[in-house]
Amino acid sequence: MSRIDEKTNWLNKTEMAAWISFIETIGDLQYNLDSDLRESSDMTAGDYQVLVYLSESPERRTRMCDLAARLNLTPSGLTRRLDGLVKEGSVTREVSTEDRRVQLAVLTPQGYRELVAAAPHHVASVRHRFIDRLTTEQLKHLTAAFTNIREGLFE
Amino acid sequence: MSRIDEKTNWLNKTEMAAWISFIETIGDLQYNLDSDLRESSDMTAGDYQVLVYLSESPERRTRMCDLAARLNLTPSGLTRRLDGLVKEGSVTREVSTEDRRVQLAVLTPQGYRELVAAAPHHVASVRHRFIDRLTTEQLKHLTAAFTNIREGLFE
DNA sequence: TCACAATAGTTGCGAGCGCAACTAAAATGG
């Protein structure tokens, strides 16, 4: 490959080890966390995210567009995800009285109960798969590293 | 929530910071890397993975089942992904002469040229988004941390 | 004030992929 672009700055050994360990791990980790959530609470990670964010919002309701931005979903993606939650009765839609363009996603009491029931299992899963594999030192290093990376993404 | 399960071991501040920084970052990171690859080489991350693995295989060919295991895809998922690459002429299928159940995915010269053209841009993207945001120390810490996590997934 | 732009959300369409069912070809074992 070096013939094509002599000045490509290929990864050295340390860099490659970090990249490979990262990229190979996150897929499996997410898969395992997702499976845990499905088994313990019959819920997808995406649905769980919605319930968490709504539960933390004032009056347990949010504008669709805010929710979409928060979850990195397109408007259409969020519409469909909410469709499922509405059908199950975890969330309802309300038209905003201030701006009649906006739909408010509202967490129902049932949705809140589902979240409360799921949360301990999810935390246990995150501990088992992630937190408890690392020392406090490693957790701090990792926070610093990912904060750096995250900031770089918005330059 | 504590009423439901008094003994849930919730995340403390350090743990929560690590978890949030990780989970919030990886989605955006993968999205950016994918976008970079699409822009520079009109290729998905999945297709790139296939080309890389084939290029590293003896005679640039692999059994479908080995490829599926390597890429964490189900057989059906891999069949469909290969369909696209075959249609574009990057890969061909061959029936194995040793075991007539197995299909070999074979990297074509064109597919190899596409990979060679894409690789420098992809490496630059990985550097820009990930490697260059971290010190050598951080890279080593991160490798150790993710190795721990990865090993835990297979217990 | 009124045409035009911007914003919020939904829908049709298509891509990607998992699950279950299926075919074909080995491997096994009585």
Next chain:
DNA sequence: CCATTTTAGTTGCGCTCGCAACTATTGTGA
């Protein structure tokens, strides 16, 4: 040596989600 099991791969179906087009409402500037 033949019946059963195992393995490899494909296909139908369904799910999730992005893109583009669309409607409805609000904001803006001449």
